[in-house]
Amino acid sequence: MIxxxxxxxxxxxxxxxxxxxxxxxATAHGVVGDRFFPATIASDDPFAADELALPTISLGNHExxxxxxxxxxxxxxxxxxxxxxxxxxxxPGEPHASGWDNLEITPTWxxxxxxxxxxxxxxxxxxxxxxxxxxxxxxxxxxxxxKFLFGKGFGDLxxxxxxxxxxxxxxxxxxxxxxxxxxxxxxxxxxxxxxxLLYLQNNVFxxxxxxxxxxxxxxxxxxxxxxxxxxxxxxxxTINPGLLWSGQYTQxxxxxxxxxxxxxxxxxxxxxxxxxxxxxxxxxxxxxxxxGGRN
Amino acid sequence: MxxxxxxxxxxxxxxxxxxxxxxxxxxxxxxxxxxxxPAKIELSFSEALEPAFSGVTVTNTxxxxxxxxxxxxxxxxxxxxxxxLKPGRYSVRWHxxxxxxxxxxxxxxxxxxx
Numbered sequence: 001m002i003x004x005x006x007x008x009x010x011x012x013x014x015x016x017x018x019x020x021x022x023x024x025x026a027t028a029h030g031v032v033g034d035r036f037f038p039a040t041i042a043s044d045d046p047f048a049a050d051e052l053a054l055p056t057i058s059l060g061n062h063e064x065x066x067x068x069x070x071x072x073x074x075x076x077x078x079x080x081x082x083x084x085x086x087x088x089x090x091x092p093g094e095p096h097a098s099g100w101d102n103l104e105i106t107p108t109w110x111x112x113x114x115x116x117x118x119x120x121x122x123x124x125x126x127x128x129x130x131x132x133x134x135x136x137x138x139x140x141x142x143x144x145x146x147k148f149l150f151g152k153g154f155g156d157l158x159x160x161x162x163x164x165x166x167x168x169x170x171x172x173x174x175x176x177x178x179x180x181x182x183x184x185x186x187x188x189x190x191x192x193x194x195x196x197l198l199y200l201q202n203n204v205f206x207x208x209x210x211x212x213x214x215x216x217x218x219x220x221x222x223x224x225x226x227x228x229x230x231x232x233x234x235x236x237x238t239i240n241p242g243l244l245w246s247g248q249y250t251q252x253x254x255x256x257x258x259x260x261x262x263x264x265x266x267x268x269x270x271x272x273x274x275x276x277x278x279x280x281x282x283x284x285x286x287x288x289x290x291x292g293g294r295n
Numbered sequence: 296m297x298x299x300x301x302x303x304x305x306x307x308x309x310x311x312x313x314x315x316x317x318x319x320x321x322x323x324x325x326x327x328x329x330x331x332x333p334a335k336i337e338l339s340f341s342e343a344l345e346p347a348f349s350g351v352t353v354t355n356t357x358x359x360x361x362x363x364x365x366x367x368x369x370x371x372x373x374x375x376x377x378x379x380l381k382p383g384r385y386s387v388r389w390h391x392x393x394x395x396x397x398x399x400x401x402x403x404x405x406x407x408x409x
Contacts, residue, residue: 031315034401115400202318203403205326211319211341248314248341280314283395 029277033115034203035153037168038244041253041273042221043190044172046122046149048079048110050278050287060257060269064088073289077110087137099134118153130179147174155203166199184229194219217244221255236264240271251275316342316393318401325403332380332407340391344368348392351375353385361385382409
């Protein structure tokens with residue numbers, strides 16, 4: 001009887017230990033240690049999470065895009081995202097073109113999550129499936145894009161730089177390889193610099209922001225492309241200053257889209273997104289990995 | 296499509312379950328310079344906490360625990376009773392597991408003035 005009781009107690013303690021370990025390692029959308037990274041709009045963020053961006057609306061430079069992205073965790077720290085949208089383009093001097101964009105499927109492996117240094121890194125492999133969209137606005141060949149992504153919060157800065165602790169950066173570098181030999185490959189580099197008012201208020205000093213204001217993150221994103229093959233032209237891209245507001249279950253974002261040169265566009269556009277944290281909305285069903293338990 | 300977005304917006308803002316427990320209010324607050332030493336730390340979160348897996352500690356610059364009892368979590372609140380704090384700088388470290396098992400962490404400093 002005593003042996004059975006001891007066994008039960010040992011099993012209970014082991015269960016508590018395992019549960020506690022899982023809890024200690026638990027991360028979800030954008031949380032690394034003390035840091036919450038909001039989902040960025042123009043550049044990918046480095047998290048394998050359950051989330052939905054619907055819609056992402058881009059207006060300006062003679063084109064309107066209405067996009068979605070759904071990301072689902074299959075295993076802890078491993079997700080697959082599905083991205084697509086509708087394009088309505090009116091390039092000057094060219095015929096109006098509209099239709100569905102190609103579907104892009106991207107597995108993401110978040111292979112480093114270090115809470116103490118607020119650092120996260122992941123690897124992705126994007127497959128834009130040629131011919132899955134409308135012929136009028138998409139390529140008929142598949143493009144393969146391996147990417148490296150990272151995020152770093154600066155909460156570990158010294159006391160003399162205490163006001164910079166709310167800063168964080170994210171970055172992505174990818175190499176897009178078209179499945180058609182005549183098309184040039186492209187180096188894609190993008191990222192974000194963000195200043196978390198929540199981090200400032202909770203971890204540095206109390207500014208007295210209301211809860212609504214404290215959940216704002218001023219951000220500057222950039223998204224660039226540099227063709228690497230002959231005839232690909234020069235670097236194009238945009239710089240996007242904006243604001244992200246992160247609630248308990250949703251996030252709202254709005255950014256100006258400023259072309260970096262004439263080849264990137266001639267006027268300033270707007271980028272808007274409504275984002276859902278599926279792991280918080282549906283924590284026991286859609287919001288957990290299909291295999292292997294909670295993220 | 297519009298109906299789907301609308302349904303998600305309603306679910307998103309009305310929130311059917313629980314989410315990450317973010318710190319909403321702390322007493323004393325981050326970076327505070329206090330003329331009177333606090334008798335306890337009180338933290339308020341955006342979500343209900345799982346008491347067994349949530350906690351807070353307060354240490355001085357020598358990493359000595361300044362509490363007089365284990366921290367207590369109930370509902371969205373967490374507190375920790377403190378001994379007599381001498382003038383100096385103190386670090387508050389908390390971890391909060393919401394009732395749906397999402398974990399958040401945080402730390403900040405406050406100072407008791409001479």
